[in-house]
Structures are given as C-alpha cells and as structure tokens.
Amino acid sequence: MSRGALVKGxxxxxRFGGYGGRFIPETLMAAVEELEVxxxxxxxxxxxxxxxxxxxxxxxxxxxPIYRADRLSQRAGGATLWLKREDLCHTGAxxxxxxxxxxxxxxxxxxxxxxxETGAGQHGVAVATxxxxxxxxxxxxxxxxxxxxxxxxxxxMRLLGATVTPVDSGSKTLKDxxxxxxRDWVTNVRTTHYIIGSAVGPHPYPVMVREFQSVIGREARxxxxxxxxxxxxxxxxxxxxxxxxIGIFAPFYDDPVRLIGVEAAGRGLRSGAHAASILAGRPGxxxxxxxxxxxxxxxxxxxxxxxxxxxxxxxxxxxHAFLHDARRAEYVSVTDQQALSAxxxxxxxxxxxxxxxxxxxxxxxxxxxAELATDDIVLINLSGRGDKDxxxxxxxxxx
Amino acid sequence: xxxxxxxxRRLALIAYLxxxxxxxxxxxxxxxxxxGAGAExxxxxxxxxxxxxxGRTIQATSQLALKAGVTVAHALEAAKAARARxxxxxxxxxxxxxxLAFGLDRFCRAxxxxxxxxxxxxxxxxxxxxDLRKTADNAGVDLVFxxxxxxxxxxxxxxxxxxxxxxxxIAVTGVTGARAQxxxxxxxxxxxxxxxxxxxxxxxxxxxxPEHLAALEGKADGAIVASALLDAIAQGPxxxxxxxxxxxxxxxxxx
Ligand SMILES: Cc1ncc(COP(=O)(O)O)c(C=O)c1O
Numbered sequence: 014m015s016r017g018a019l020v021k022g023x024x025x026x027x028r029f030g031g032y033g034g035r036f037i038p039e040t041l042m043a044a045v046e047e048l049e050v051x052x053x054x055x056x057x058x059x060x061x062x063x064x065x066x067x068x069x070x071x072x073x074x075x076x077x078p079i080y081r082a083d084r085l086s087q088r089a090g091g092a093t094l095w096l097k098r099e100d101l102c103h104t105g106a107x108x109x110x111x112x113x114x115x116x117x118x119x120x121x122x123x124x125x126x127x128x129x130e131t132g133a134g135q136h137g138v139a140v141a142t143x144x145x146x147x148x149x150x151x152x153x154x155x156x157x158x159x160x161x162x163x164x165x166x167x168x169x170m171r172l173l174g175a176t177v178t179p180v181d182s183g184s185k186t187l188k189d190x191x192x193x194x195x196r197d198w199v200t201n202v203r204t205t206h207y208i209i210g211s212a213v214g215p216h217p218y219p220v221m222v223r224e225f226q227s228v229i230g231r232e233a234r235x236x237x238x239x240x241x242x243x244x245x246x247x248x249x250x251x252x253x254x255x256x257x258x259i260g261i262f263a264p265f266y267d268d269p270v271r272l273i274g275v276e277a278a279g280r281g282l283r284s285g286a287h288a289a290s291i292l293a294g295r296p297g298x299x300x301x302x303x304x305x306x307x308x309x310x311x312x313x314x315x316x317x318x319x320x321x322x323x324x325x326x327x328x329x330x331x332x333h334a335f336l337h338d339a340r341r342a343e344y345v346s347v348t349d350q351q352a353l354s355a356x357x358x359x360x361x362x363x364x365x366x367x368x369x370x371x372x373x374x375x376x377x378x379x380x381x382x383a384e385l386a387t388d389d390i391v392l393i394n395l396s397g398r399g400d401k402d403x404x405x406x407x408x409x410x411x412x
Numbered sequence: 413x414x415x416x417x418x419x420x421r422r423l424a425l426i427a428y429l430x431x432x433x434x435x436x437x438x439x440x441x442x443x444x445x446x447x448g449a450g451a452e453x454x455x456x457x458x459x460x461x462x463x464x465x466x467g468r469t470i471q472a473t474s475q476l477a478l479k480a481g482v483t484v485a486h487a488l489e490a491a492k493a494a495r496a497r498x499x500x501x502x503x504x505x506x507x508x509x510x511x512l513a514f515g516l517d518r519f520c521r522a523x524x525x526x527x528x529x530x531x532x533x534x535x536x537x538x539x540x541x542x543d544l545r546k547t548a549d550n551a552g553v554d555l556v557f558x559x560x561x562x563x564x565x566x567x568x569x570x571x572x573x574x575x576x577x578x579x580x581x582i583a584v585t586g587v588t589g590a591r592a593q594x595x596x597x598x599x600x601x602x603x604x605x606x607x608x609x610x611x612x613x614x615x616x617x618x619x620x621x622p623e624h625l626a627a628l629e630g631k632a633d634g635a636i637v638a639s640a641l642l643d644a645i646a647q648g649p650x651x652x653x654x655x656x657x658x659x660x661x662x663x664x665x666x667x
Pocket of ligand 1: 106107132133134135136210211212251252253254255256257258322323324368370371396397398
C-alpha cells in the first residue's frame with residue numbers, strides 16, 4: 014500500500030480499506046448524497062477555502078502555536094515534549110475547526126437549522142458559537158449524565174442561543190445523544206444539517222471532518238520544521254471518535270513519523286469500564302459506519318466509561334480502524350487515574366490546564382518519552398483546555 | 413408473499429411485535445393472536461441497543477426486552493415456536509449489527525430454518541447490501557428495502573432493484589411511532605414506486621387508526637401497524653394476547 018493512498022482515501026463508497034460506508038435509514042440517503050456533492054464542490058471552490066481560512070484566522074484564532082514543554086519533558090525524562098495548542102482556539106478546543114467548516118457548507122446548501130450531539134460539550138459550544146455568528150437556529154443533544162458533569166458548557170451553549178436537549182435514554186452519554194440527533198435529522202432532514210462532532214458517521218462525514226481538522230497537522234508540521242528544523246519522532250493524540258487525532262495525523266501520513274492514538278482505559282481494560290474501541294472492540298456498525306465497536310457477543314453496543322466525557326463513546330472513526338489494521342498508526346490506552354495525574358502535572362509544571370481528553374495523550378506521551386532518546390521529539394495534540402473539567406477533577410481528588 | 417392478497421386487491425394488515433415484549437414466553441402466543449385477529453403477516457422485531465430509526469415506543473419495548481436478556485437466539489426460537497402455531501408469513505426486523513455479530517450466513521440459514529420468510533434491516537441501504545442480499549437469497553429468505561418521502565428517483569429505483577418480497581414505503585419523514593394523521597403524500601409515492609416494480613408495496617410508520625387503513629385500501633398492498641399495537645399492549649396489565657386481538661379487530665373489523 015502506498016502512503017499517498019492513505020491521504021486520498023476513502024474510495025467512492027466511503028470505505029477506508031473495509032471500514033466506513035454509509036449504513037443509514039433511507040430517509041437520510043438523499044441528504045447525505047447532497048452533502049457529499051456539496052462537500053466535493055466546496056473542496057474545489059477557492060472561494061470556500063478562502064472563507065474557511067479567513068474565518069479560521071480571524072474568528073477561531075488560527076494558527077495555534079506549538080509550544081516546547083520543558084518542565085513536563087524534564088519530569089518525563091527523555092524525549093522533548095511539544096504541545097500543539099488547540100486549547101487556544103476560540104471556544105477552547107479543536108472542535109471549532111470542524112464546526113466552522115460544516116456551518117459554511119450548511120449555508121451553501123441553504124439549510125437554516127443546525128443540530129449536533131455533544132459529549133464534553135466542546136463540540137456543542139463550537140456549534141452554538143458558529144450558529145450565533147451566522148444567525149442559524151441550533152439544537153444540541155446531550156446526555157443528562159454529561160450535562161451534569163460538563164455543566165459549564167451547557168450554560169455556555171444556552172448563552173449562545175442554542176437549545177440544549179437532554180437525552181436520558183440508554184447510557185445517558187454521547188452514544189445516546191448521537192442516537193437522538195440522528196432521529197431529529199430523520200424527522201427534519203429537509204431543513205436541517207447535522208454537524209457531527211467527530212470523524213464518525215456515514216460517508217462523507219469521516220473524510221469531511223478529517224479535511225476540516227487537518228489544518229491542525231498542516232500547521233504543526235510546518236511549525237515543527239520552522240522551530241526545530243525537523244519532524245517530530247512521534248505524534249500523539251487522544252481518540253474519542255478520533256477527530257483531533259485524524260486532524261493531526263493525516264498531514265504526517267507520508268513522513269517517517271510514528272502516529273499514536275490514545276484511547277480511554279477508564280478503570281482499566283479488564284474492568285469492562287472503559288471506552289477503548291480499537292483495543293477491546295470488534296468491527297461492527299453504529300451511527301452509519303463500519304468500524305471497531307464495543308459490543309457484546311450478540312451485537313448489542315456496550316455501555317462505556319471514561320472520566321472524560323469526550324472519550325466516553327463505544328465507537329471510533331473508520332479511518333482509525335483502517336490505520337490500525339494497516340499498522341500506519343498505533344493505538345494504546347490510558348486510565349482515568351493516569352489522565353488525572355497528567356492533568357495535574359501539566360497544570361503545575363507548565364501553567365496550562367488541559368482538557369481531561371487531552372490529558373490522556375499527555376499521560377501516554379510522558380511514559381513514551383522516558384523510553385525514547387533525548388534528541389527525540391514527541392508532538393502532543395493538546396486538543397482542548399480543561400476549565401470545563403474542574404468539577405470532575407474536584408470530585409475525583411481535590412484541586 | 414402477498415400474491416393471494418394482490419389477486420384479491422385487498423390491503424394486507426401486517427402486525428409488528430418486539431420479540432420479548434412484554435415477555436419472551438408470550439411472543440409466540442401474541443403472533444398467533446395477531447394472526448387470528450386478521451394480521452396477514454407478522455414482523456418480529458429483534459431488539460437492538462441503538463434503534464436509531466425508531467421512536468419512543470419501539471425504543472422502550474426494545475430496552476425492556478434487552479434488559480430481560482433477550483438475544484438473537486431467543487428470537488430465532490420464538491419465531492420457530494410461532495411458526496408451529498400459524499401459517500402467516502413471518503419477517504424479522506432488526507438493525508445490521510446483531511446480524512453481523514451472529515454471522516450473515518448463519519443468521520439467514522437459521523431464520524429460514526425457523527420458518528422466517530423475510531428480513532427488514534432499516535440501517536442497510538441497497539448500496540451496502542450486496543453481501544446480505546446474496547446470503548439471504550441463498551438461504552431462501554426475502555430482503556425488503558425501503559423508500560421514503562425524501563427518496564430520490566434513483567433511490568427508489570435502487571430499492572426496487574434490490575428488494576425481494578415487498579417494498580417498504582415509509583409514510584412519514586421521521587422515525588417510527590403512532591401518528592394521528594396519515595400524510596396523503598404517501599399515495600403519489602406509492603404510484604411512483606409502482607412504476608419501478610411489480611413487487612407488492614407496503615406502507616408503514618405512524619399507522620394507528622382504522623381511517624389510515626381505509627385511505628390505503630386499494631392503493632397499497634399492505635399496511636404495517638407497529639407502535640400503536642405495542643402502545644395498546646403497554647396500556648393493560650391484563651392479558652396481552654387479549655389486547656392484541658382487541659386492538660387489531662378494532663383497527664379492522666372482521667368481514
Ligand atoms: C478537548 C477534546 N479533545 C478530544 C475530544 C475527543 O473527540 P475526538 O476524538 O473527535 O477528537 C473531545 C470531545 O469532546 C474534546 O472536547
């Protein structure tokens with residue numbers, strides 16, 4: 014397999030290797046086809062690209078810097094750690110990149126109403142933000158458990174004019190919020206665009222989200238070359254649905270750079286209370302695509318657990334399933350406790366409070382750095398900031 | 413499946429039951445009761461944890477059945493037991509993942525052996541269906557596809573080309589669940605579908621009242637009643653078989 018093929022993927026049916034596809038009710042079929050056509054046209058349209066780039070700069074605050082985390086590196090002992098500062102994006106996470114791209118597409122398609130699901134609330138806040146900016150109606154579905162643990166983001170969404178609709182079915186977290194968003198879409202598909210928040214869902218969502226998030230990796234690659242004169246040895250990112258990871262990975266596909274995705278091990282992979290879809294799941298179909306999935310022997314989707322709401326999801330984007338099987342990326346996991354330690358260490362040693370999601374990437378990077386040589390470089394995607402997580406952290410250990 | 417009815421140009425009444433609702437042991441008896449009360453085919457829903465084309469009612473019945481431990485193997489046994497009691501066509505309706513987990517080939521053969529005549533898989537569009545179509549065909553079970561009010565002409569054509577058994581015509585832009593009104597826009601949709609296929613055209617989603625059936629009589633070949641029937645079962649603590657009989661005969665009085 015040539016590496017170039019990775020970047021171009023998926024094929025015409027939306028398949029990354031065998032993964033992906035379009036497993037959706039017929040009612041949504043025409044809308045998803047319309048979206049694919051609109052996305053293809055937008056990608057070829059210089060005007061669209063200009064709008065996206067200009068707003069990324071003036072509204073989202075791009076480019077975000079890369080930052081050499083000296084004290085964290087010292088603590089880890091070994092390779093030098095660099096952080097890609099997506100926490101400095103407007104709204105506090107990488108989610109704005111995708112929300113902005115998709116809202117521009119929705120406008121092109123003439124859709125006046127936007128719906129979204131959210132777990133940590135970062136995607137919901139990003140969607141509420143771009144909808145406020147463009148004067149569009151937005152409704153965000155969120156599990157009631159997540160509304161409780163990420164309450165600040167619920168307030169923000171409402172402040173921004175979004176309707177936040179509680180979802181109390183099933184696990185009461187991201188999976189069920191996604192189910193409800195899809196049911197809304199099935200009902201209001203003629204007027205409504207669904208902004209999925211990660212690199213999941215039916216084709217063309219996974220490739221579209223990757224393209225909008227790839228700005229992270231393109232910037233980081235140029236910045237590493239400019240700051241250090243070389244590419245990183247390893248790139249590390251946390252993986253919920255996989256959007257921040259795919260965004261930083263994709264521009265490095267052709268480079269001799271290790272790519273490592275960090276899944277949430279929750280209370281441990283053997284505890285059953287985790288969200289490590291690739292490490293502990295089997296391929297299956299959920300939310301429109303075929304990918305690794307935490308499921309029981311009967312094909313029922315399992316309940317998940319992670320201290321971070323944004324990683325608390327039983328599926329994963331199909332491109333990650335492919336990267337895993339093709340051995341182009343490695344997937345590992347980090348427990349709640351390890352992520353919490355990294356959260357505290359990054360706060361104390363660097364003056365940066367990371368999101369609990371991103372803390373998973375930091376935790377693994379620190380372990381890895383200790384095993385690498387001192388002239389190796391580990392680039393970590395710091396996907397978001399941790400203000401939203403203070404209640405959880407206080408509850409877990411005390412600030 | 414509905415050759416006789418089409419010859420008579422009469423609307424077939426199709427009843428949907430969630431396997432294991434309200435209790436697994438009752439499912440075969442409920443099938444028999446529905447058939448006795450005028451249902452000319454029965455859809456057996458195999459519960460799935462994430463039924464994203466379903467509204468509140470079927471979400472709730474599925475959750476209840478799953479909590480009680482109902483599996484695909486149970487559904488196969490229930491179908492077999494139902495088949496021993498009645499001759500009406502039986503269809504499984506479930507999402508793709510439980511079928512994938514069971515194994516396409518193993519599932520289709522087991523369904524056929526249990527006396528199941530067809531499969532309905534709401535998250536499987538024709539474009540993704542090549543494998544299941546082949547295994548279903550080999551096992552001798554029909555595979556039904558959907559058309560919706562939002563379908564493109566190409567989508568309708570694809571469903572008609574892929575389907576065996578019948579075409580499932582979705583009456584509403586939305587998820588399952590009883591509705592007060594039947595959208596008259598379904599009638600031209602049926603006409604459009606008939607231009608692409610000689611297969612029977614069956615209407616479902618939202619159907620709950622006698623006047624809905626009356627509106628479809630002579631236009632469609634069948635009508636599926638699901639959530640409204642399950643709602644009727646849910647309303648009574650008493651005998652579920654009596655509820656099924658009562659609801660279905662109320663929906664369409666025996667001739
Ligand atoms: C800061 C942050 N990082 C990561 C994630 C996980 O999502 P993904 O895997 O799509 O990047 C989330 C999701 O809410 C998030 O808020």
